[in-house]
Amino acid sequence: MYDEREQSPEHGPLAGFTVGVTAARRADELGALLERRGAAVLHAPALRIVPLSDDSELLAATKEIIGRAPDIAVATTAIGFRGWVEAADGWGLGEDLLERLRGVRILARGPKVKGAIRAAGLTEEWSPASESMAEVLDRLLEEGVDGLRIAVQLHGEPLPGFVESLRAGGAEVVGVPVYRWLPPEDIGPVDRLIDAVVARTLDAVTFTSAPAAASLLSRAEERGLADDLLAALGHDVLPACVGPVTALPLQARGVDTVQPERFRLGPLVQLLCRELPSRARTLPVAGHRVEIRGHAVLVDGELRPVPPAGMSLLRALSRRPGWVVSRAELLRALPGAGRDEHAVETAMARLRTALGAPKLIQTVVKRGYRMALDPVADTKYDAAV
Numbered sequence: 001m002y003d004e005r006e007q008s009p010e011h012g013p014l015a016g017f018t019v020g021v022t023a024a025r026r027a028d029e030l031g032a033l034l035e036r037r038g039a040a041v042l043h044a045p046a047l048r049i050v051p052l053s054d055d056s057e058l059l060a061a062t063k064e065i066i067g068r069a070p071d072i073a074v075a076t077t078a079i080g081f082r083g084w085v086e087a088a089d090g091w092g093l094g095e096d097l098l099e100r101l102r103g104v105r106i107l108a109r110g111p112k113v114k115g116a117i118r119a120a121g122l123t124e125e126w127s128p129a130s131e132s133m134a135e136v137l138d139r140l141l142e143e144g145v146d147g148l149r150i151a152v153q154l155h156g157e158p159l160p161g162f163v164e165s166l167r168a169g170g171a172e173v174v175g176v177p178v179y180r181w182l183p184p185e186d187i188g189p190v191d192r193l194i195d196a197v198v199a200r201t202l203d204a205v206t207f208t209s210a211p212a213a214a215s216l217l218s219r220a221e222e223r224g225l226a227d228d229l230l231a232a233l234g235h236d237v238l239p240a241c242v243g244p245v246t247a248l249p250l251q252a253r254g255v256d257t258v259q260p261e262r263f264r265l266g267p268l269v270q271l272l273c274r275e276l277p278s279r280a281r282t283l284p285v286a287g288h289r290v291e292i293r294g295h296a297v298l299v300d301g302e303l304r305p306v307p308p309a310g311m312s313l314l315r316a317l318s319r320r321p322g323w324v325v326s327r328a329e330l331l332r333a334l335p336g337a338g339r340d341e342h343a344v345e346t347a348m349a350r351l352r353t354a355l356g357a358p359k360l361i362q363t364v365v366k367r368g369y370r371m372a373l374d375p376v377a378d379t380k381y382d383a384a385v
Helices: 027-036 056-067 078-090 094-101 111-119 133-143 160-168 188-198 210-222 226-235 244-251 265-279 308-318 327-333 342-355 375-384
Strands: 018-021 040-043 048-051 072-075 105-108 149-156 172-182 204-207 238-241 281-285 288-292 296-299 302-305 361-364 368-371
Touching: 018 027, 018 188, 027 040, 027 265, 040 188, 056 078, 056 094, 056 172, 072 111, 078 094, 078 111, 078 149, 078 172, 105 111, 105 133, 133 160, 149 160, 160 172, 172 210, 188 210, 188 226, 204 210, 204 244, 204 265, 210 226, 210 244, 238 244, 238 265, 288 308, 296 342, 302 342, 308 327, 308 342, 308 368, 327 342, 327 368, 342 361
Parallel strands: 018 040, 018 204, 072 105, 072 149, 149 172, 204 238
Antiparallel strands: 048 172, 281 288, 288 296, 296 302, 361 368
16 A cells, blocks of 8 residues: 655655746746746746836826925835836936935835835835735825825826725825836737636646736637636636735636735745645555646656646546546547547556556456546545445
C-alpha cells in the first residue's frame, strides 16, 4: 500500500497546474513567481496602459491645480502619480506642481503610492491599511467634503462611485487622468486565454486590476462566450484576484473569487499554492496515492506529466473511481477523437506509460476500463453513493 506519510516533494506546490495571467504591468514578475513554484503560465495581457504625457486633458488638469490649489489630493497608483510628475516636468511645470501640492492634504491609497509621493519630496497625510478606495471614500465623507476642492488622480477608469459620492457630498472634484487602459493591440493571446478557460485547460486565472477583469469579460461578450466563460470561472477554473477592488467586475457578474489578505503579488501566489492543491482529486489506486492535477498526476508524490488526451481519459475515469467506463463514453471524453474507438486504446496506452504504473487502470474485457480503486476506498465510495 502507499505510504501516507508526508513527503518532501522535489517539485513546486503548483507543479501540474496551469495559471493564466491577465496583468499588463508586472506580468513578468508574477509569471516568474508562479513558474518558480512549478506552474505552467499562459500570459495574455487583457489591456494595455497608454500614458497621457501628451494629452490635453492631463495638461489642462495640471494647469488648473497649479492655478488654484485643491484642499485635498487623492493619489491612487504609484505609476500614475509618478507619471503625472514626469509629465509635468516635461511641460516645464514640475516644480510648480510640487510646490502647489506641498500645501495640500494628500491621501494615498496604499504603500506603493506613499513611496511615489515621498520620492517626489511630498508627504501623505493618511493611507488606509486595506489599500481600498472605499476606505478612502468613507474617511472623506465622515470628515465632510462639502465645499472642498478635491483632486483625484484617476487610474485608467473613471472611478464612478468614488467621484459621484464626493460630488454628492458637496465637493468640487478635479479629475487627473494620468493614463488610460485600452484593449491590447494583439487580441490573440486574450482569445486563447478565454478559449482555455472555457475548455477548462486552465486551473486558475489571476487578475491584478479591475480593468483587466472587465476587459476579459468584454472580449468574451464580443465573441459570444460570456456565459461559457462565467460558467467555467464559477465552477472549474479558479479566479484569483489581488484584492477586493480588482474582484468587483467579476463579482458583479456573480463570480466568487479568492483574494489574499495582503494585496500583493507574493501573497496572491501563496494563496494559489494553497488553493489549487486543495482542489485536486486524490485517490488510493492499486496501492498508490494518485493526485490528479491540471496537466499532470502525482503518483506517490512523484510528478508525472500526462498528455492532454490522457488527462481527458483520466478525468472521465476518476468521476466514478472503481466503476467501469465504456470505450464509447471515453471516446466522447477525447477532444476531436471522432468515432474510432481505437483512439481510446492509443490514448490509454500513452496514459499508462505516462503514469509509470500500468496497473492503476484496468482493462475490463468487452466492457471498458476502470481505475483500480483500493478495496477499502471502494467500500467507502459505495457507501457514499
